[in-house]
Amino acid sequence: MTNSLLFGISIFVYFFSMVLYVSYLAFRSESLGKVATLTLLAGVLIETAAISLRWLESYQMGIGRAPLTNLYESLVFFAWTIAIVYLLIERKFKIKTAGAFVTPFPFIIMAYASLTPNEIQPLVPALQSNWLISHVVTCFIGYAAFAVSFGVSFLYLFKVKAENRPGKKQGAFLGYLPSSDVLDEVGYKTIAIGFPLLTIGIVTGAFWANVAWGTYWSWDPKETWSLIVWLIYAAYLHARITKGWRGNKAALLSIIGFSATLFCYLGVNLILSGLHSYGGAS
């Protein structure tokens, strides 16, 4: 299977980009930073080829469908969207140092995916729907935006903590990091991108559920957890927009929000049971 070969290569490329971003943070060499970004971009391109090939191969097998239908496929898609969303944010906000905190995600997720079964399986009738792509894609871009916000918020807390440490001055290193205002702003902006997408993801999911199962909301664990994630980020946005919650509190809520997102995505499939069993490891 050629798609798995390409996926395998992309794991290594993501690994190198992570190492390069961390080195960039440690050595602060501009050229190292450029190489890090280009390596991540290369990883994305190779993975894009891998996903397209897998899609094509499913057609050659006579069961053509978008590669978004089991745990393996959703993991590689998640890694892919995180890398892309991060590259866009890095370009827009010039926050290359955050890469060291975000690029571990694509690598770890891909490495984990390589441990799960990756055969191309035909679709059960419930998944044969045009809603599949819009539902999965919007949810995962939303998740990816939350992942980037998590990385940036983590960097924010790291920076603020280092700045407040008495005594030892690490001025040069800290000065190299983006200003805490920028980190705070990017942490918010990425949530402002992820929240509407998650909302669309939940609405398309509800619409699809109504067509497939005859009920738009059945409090199945996956639905409930997506609502929990939505409520947490809604609380974040209300606190931020109306009361100007910033800094530590906002960063903390972003971290809690992403932890809930991860549970919604992985925890529910691996630990709880319900209608969304397609994503399970079995």
Next chain:
Amino acid sequence: MVGPGSRIYTNAIKEVWVPEDKKDKKKQTDFIDAIWGVFISLRMVVILLLVLSVLSIVGTVIEQNKPPQEYYHLFRPETVELLGKLGLLDMYHSWWFTSCLALLALNIIACTMERYPFIMKGMKRSTPLLDEKVEAGMKDPAKIRYSLPLETVEKRITAIAGKAFSAPIVTETESGRHFFYEKGRYTRLSFFLTHLSILIIFAGAITGSLFGFKGYVNINEGEKISAVQVRHGQNKDLGFSIQCNSFNVDYYDSGAPKDYRSDLSVIKDGKEVVRKTIRVNDPLSYEGITFYQSSFGSIPEAVTFEIRGKDGASLGTVVAPVGKQVDIPGSRTKMEVADYREHFHMQDGSEAGTAIGVNIYPPGGAPEGIWIFESHPEMNRHGEYSFGVKGVKLNKYTGLQVNKDPGVWMVWTGSLLLVAGIMMAFFMSHKKFWIRLEKDKKGRVEVTAGGTTNKNKLAFAAETARLIQSFREVS
């Protein structure tokens, strides 16, 4: 005396002298104000959202609405009873969870009322004049002087601004010509969209649960039904019949179902009014009632047995319709097919294939229940007979989810408004931009320009800076 002292004095008077009847009223309004204050506070909103999320977690850990025996399997009986009393086995419909949702709805209503006047104030058209007051409200208005004729400057600058905004309001005053550009005034209404949409979704959900129903029915191939089973075992009359003309399944090579579909007819007053083949993801709707392909299966209609005596000699074959007692040839013993398992599991967990549950009625004796295995004739010796299964006549049936939800359109309307409102709130803002053209004392053309916005101020500042830079480049 005028000054701080007098204020204290009047305050003191107020405290001391309040007529009794008014005092109560005042207390009451204080109380209402206090409650109102709590309701519209951010703390209330954030706490409610977080409490709802924490409560929701509980329902994902304890599986909801399972058959009671599953709970007794998992917990001790007194624990099951306690969980049931606390509403934790159907918590999303419990009084406390519903109350939290009701509080959220009240909170949304209160905040909308509180915000209404401010939003409407923002909706009012601003002055089209770039006067001192407007100028003072801008972050950094630009002043540019040109050594070009007034008409040329006006033409070129308005051409640049016209690319970013739609047509301006132009006003002529003594101080010069004023151009007022505006964009996205209606995005100020995004607050109503995002918040009232939640109420619309709630209203839809309530309408659905009050005036709708969810039911389930199995229809054998070739048969029709006119009622379905809804909650608590009640039957709901549909007002028409639905007939399953045929049912078909395709399988993948792996044995997993690929596609299953029922050819259904709606029959009203003896006439077929609608006919459609439904499958998963493609239901049939008639008179507000929707039929979803949910499951399928088969039940036996009759089983043919070959029966042998003790010596192994055949006594003959028997066709036994399900649920009917038939004679075993050459005796007064009767048999009846009572159960059917496509995959029978033995006590050691191994699978024994198809098994048929049969009741044997010896003359004058107590009936006995036995299992007869299609592929294990050696296990089918019971008393003086041994049974062989010659054939099973199966009837296919289709399992349909049957729903009526008159509130569902409200849910979709609310959802669309919610998404539109969120998009507006995050990605659009109300932008205003003014340009004033005048001649200074020396007769040179002077342009003053600048803008204000209600959101995304940094992005807007960059946008106006670019615009003003192009103004400066006019020559």
